[in-house]
Amino acid sequence: MSEKFHDELKALRGEFIEYGEFAADMLKDAFRALKDGDTDLAESVLQRKTHLAELSDHFDERLLTLIALYQPMAKDLRVIACTLKMNDALFRIGRYGKDIAMLVPEFAASGHLGRMLNLPYMAEMVFSMVDDTLRAYEQRDIAPIATFSERDDCVDDLRYSVFREGVTYMMENPKNIERCMDYVMVARYLERCGDHCCTMAEKVHYMVTGERIEIR
Numbered sequence: 001m002s003e004k005f006h007d008e009l010k011a012l013r014g015e016f017i018e019y020g021e022f023a024a025d026m027l028k029d030a031f032r033a034l035k036d037g038d039t040d041l042a043e044s045v046l047q048r049k050t051h052l053a054e055l056s057d058h059f060d061e062r063l064l065t066l067i068a069l070y071q072p073m074a075k076d077l078r079v080i081a082c083t084l085k086m087n088d089a090l091f092r093i094g095r096y097g098k099d100i101a102m103l104v105p106e107f108a109a110s111g112h113l114g115r116m117l118n119l120p121y122m123a124e125m126v127f128s129m130v131d132d133t134l135r136a137y138e139q140r141d142i143a144p145i146a147t148f149s150e151r152d153d154c155v156d157d158l159r160y161s162v163f164r165e166g167v168t169y170m171m172e173n174p175k176n177i178e179r180c181m182d183y184v185m186v187a188r189y190l191e192r193c194g195d196h197c198c199t200m201a202e203k204v205h206y207m208v209t210g211e212r213i214e215i216r
Contacts, residue, residue, distance in 0.1 A: 005070040009079065012062055013138070016083055019055045020134045023090040026052065026097030027130070027193060031123045033104045034186070035116065042104035049098045056091040060084070075210070082207035086137065089196040093130060096189040103182050113176060117165045117183055119190070122158040125151060126190045129197035136204045145201040148215050155194040162187040 026045050033041035063084050066072070072080060129151055132144035166180035198215040205213050 002070065005066070005072065005076070008066065009076065012059075012066070013079070013083070016059060016086075017134060017138050019059060020086070020090050020130075020137075022048070022055065023052060023094035023097075024127070024130045024134070026094040027100070028097075028127055030097040030100040030104075031119075031186075034100055034107060035112075035120065037104065037108035037111070039105055039108050042101040045097055045101035049095070052091060052094040052098075056087055059087045063087070075207075078207045078210065082137070082203040085203045086133075086200045089200045092196055093193050096193055099189055100186055103186065106182065107179070110179060113169050113179055113183075117162045117187075118158050119162060119183060119186055122155060122162065122187060122190050125155050125158065126193050126197070129155075129194055133197050133200045133204065136201065137207075140208050142205050142208050145204060148198055148201045152194050152198050152215065155191055159187045159191040 026048055029041055030045045032038065033045065063080050066080060067077075070076075129148065132148075136142060136144045163184050166183050169176040170180045202213055202215055205211065
């Protein structure tokens with residue numbers, strides 16, 4: 001494989017990490033805006049959605065062009081295949097950030113119930129999974145994703161915990177129904193982000209080792 005190909009692939013991987021951090025920041029900033037009732041921060045997240053889509057399309061095009069021009073094999077092809085899958089997953093994670101940001105004005109006006117149920121803890125779990133996925137990809141090291149199965153189970157349990165606590169609040173006072181339904185929706189968004197992290201981790205594992213695994 002030509003030196004030019006490897007130079008292009010190396011440069012692309014560096015830029016792709018920046019894109020991943022951009023998508024992750026959309027999710028993190030959206031949740032922080034929700035927690036703090038910060039409508040300005042929420043609006044800034046909403047304004048990033050167009051650039052997110054542009055970046056996703058940009059990387060799709062560049063990766064497919066590399067395949068067409070150089071017809072890579074073996075490990076080089078695994079890197080490109082992994083990056084294509086991660087591109088889709090990171091785009092979805094950024095979009096979930098946009099979805100959470102859309103809920104902020106409502107909570108900024110009405111306030112939160114208790115400590116937002118278990119959502120802050122659940123969000124931190126998911127944020128760490130996104131960060132560790134990007135680190136594993138950047139460093140070609142599977143150590144950061146070694147415990148993803150257990151961490152995903154924890155995220156799933158927290159989702160059901162949010163649902164149960166939300167039902168309790170709704171039974172106590174019907175005025176809590178709308179906010180609790182939104183909490184349950186946010187928990188669903190975070191749970192899906194955790195699933196996307198597991199999918200990316202599977203691809204990174206294959207990229208690094210050549211071995212396919214399934215993270216349940």
